Amino acid sequence: MHARLPRMLKDSAITALVAAALGIFIVGFRTYDVGKGLTFDYQFVDLGIAVVTIFFGRLGLLLAASGLRWPAFLLGTVLGAIGASPLKLPSTFLHWFVVFAGVFIILRTIWPFIDEAAAKSQRSAAGASLKQAGAKWFGAALLLIAVVLPLTPFADQQTMDLAVLILTYVMLGWGLNIVVGLAGLLDLGYVAFYAVGAYSYALLSTQYGLGFWTVLPLAGMMAATFGLVLGFPVLRLRGDYLAIVTMGFGEIIRLVLLNWVDLTNGPAGIGSIPGPTLFGAVFAENAPAGRQTFAEMMGVPFNSNQRLIFLYYIILVLALVTNFFTQRVRRLPVGRAWEALREDETACKALGINPTNTKLTAFAVGAMFAGFAGSFFAAKQRFISPESFTFIESAIILAIVVLGGMGSQIGVVLAAVLLIGMPEWFRDLGAYRMVVFGLAMVLIMVFRPRGLVSHREPSLRLHPVHRRGSA
């Protein structure tokens, strides 16, 4: 084992050298804006610390990989301790960086044990049924938290804003889960349907004075229609090709919204979109003529949080409807056909399933939920422009579905909380928060390559829980 040490040191040195070469311009120099132009400053101490950390980080991983767990563990602990110590490093980020390197090495050394334990629990039938029961209770607990959240003292404006945002993505994730998770059609242009829903509501409400509850089903229908329009020409395509075409479709919708100024007001967007009402009552300090405010109706003092809480419950209900629909439809022939199509299209044809119609319904239904979410988004923001519907939105929604574990409903919730919540929680890290965000995603994919929740629950059982004998 000692014989390998020189090689490891050499490998670590090369890694550090590459890091130094790459980092010299990124970390080594720093430009300042001084009155008339730019000047720069050297930051070679920062660079040096980073390179040394990388050297030991690489060494730690190599040690762990070649079975020298204890030295690796020790190295990780030392690194972590240095990073966390009050020692004066040039920047907070470097502290984080060193801590992270240490934690990563420690994780790497203990990972085989965790992995083995997890595999063992999965193998035993008791573990599997425990997992099922656990998922059920976990889902129920999440739902309870979601329902009572606005009534708790934590429900300040910031939290509620974030909660509404997360729920919007949960709903979009659940909607896309029908297309990607169940039917197995990789859709990179999902945001197009979200945009269609948003613009449907924005235009119908500002131009024709229709209310939110009237437009909601219309927006869903509009988006579903667009889903059919998109679905029809691309049905023959699979996998990568389908992904590219849907991505193109998403961009086309955005460009049309941007350039059809007469209808959409182009890049300036549509403003003063009315918010949703509750039995005709508006959520504002002063009601427009002929309306009353929610505060007047209930006889309570006005509070700007009321609107936010109302929005929260709307999106919660919309998201739950999406979830309920998906759970039900999985048990129906069409839902099973979606899943079968994902598994094997040829076999589906051999069983008399019309793949064209099956794909079309998946696209349309998924699009419909995006349309609902879109009109909610417009009603919440009160202002929309094509900027809100860029490709990155599609990518985030897809990331939520993939990270959650394709087809898993609870996984979507976890992934949405992580993906939407994390950038908010890491705000303190400033410019580095996207780095941490990216790292977290990489880590999740390394440790859970099939998503956070990769277990697929059978859509039907013959008997409530059939226990297999010792055979």
Next chain:
Amino acid sequence: MLEVRGIATFYGAIQALHGVDLDVAKGEIVTLIGANGAGKSTLLMTICGSPRARSGSVKLEGRDITALPTHEIVRLGVAQVPEGRRIFPRMTVFENLQMGATLVDPTHFQRDLDRVFAMFPRLAERREQRGGTLSGGEQQMLAIGRALMSRPRLLLLDEPSLGLAPLIVRQIFEAIRRIAREEGVTIFLVEQNAFHALRLADRGYVLVNGRVLMNGTGKELLANPEVRAAYLEGGHA
């Protein structure tokens, strides 16, 4: 029941079938044997409408089905056990069987299910298990069971013995015999395992390079020296 006349099928510029004629009468077991690449699977797939025949016709009970898409043909009572089994790996045995019954009136479901489980007790034992975790033989049973759930009048099987142990092959062929004799389902069987297939079949066709070289009863073909030389010698005794 099935009438194939002068079928020519192409893959791009390559012609796989050169005017094949074939008949399957009601209640018969007919087998099609031939070497690798002879066009056996192509013929079976052409009957199912994918790929489509460039010329010639396929008639099912007098009705021309040459131009129908696969899923429409299945609706007419033709079930297919595709090559390589193609069960749904992430779905349970039970869900796989349920998928087979997609087109059938749900009131028949329980009876059909009992029938399949009676024929393949192994499937009943493993009904909650995921298809992908079954052994090869069990997957083949599942593929046949799934096809039976659609209550076919004509069952097309593409190399059901492929990659299975001899003992399992015997079980599968016994099941096919029972499906034909006890359930009255007409069977068209494509096989490389000529010995088992010809022993089971009422009649057989030998396909060579996209043409039917000879046909006759199973017994005749088994006794035929050419067939013996090409497909049987050295294999089974």
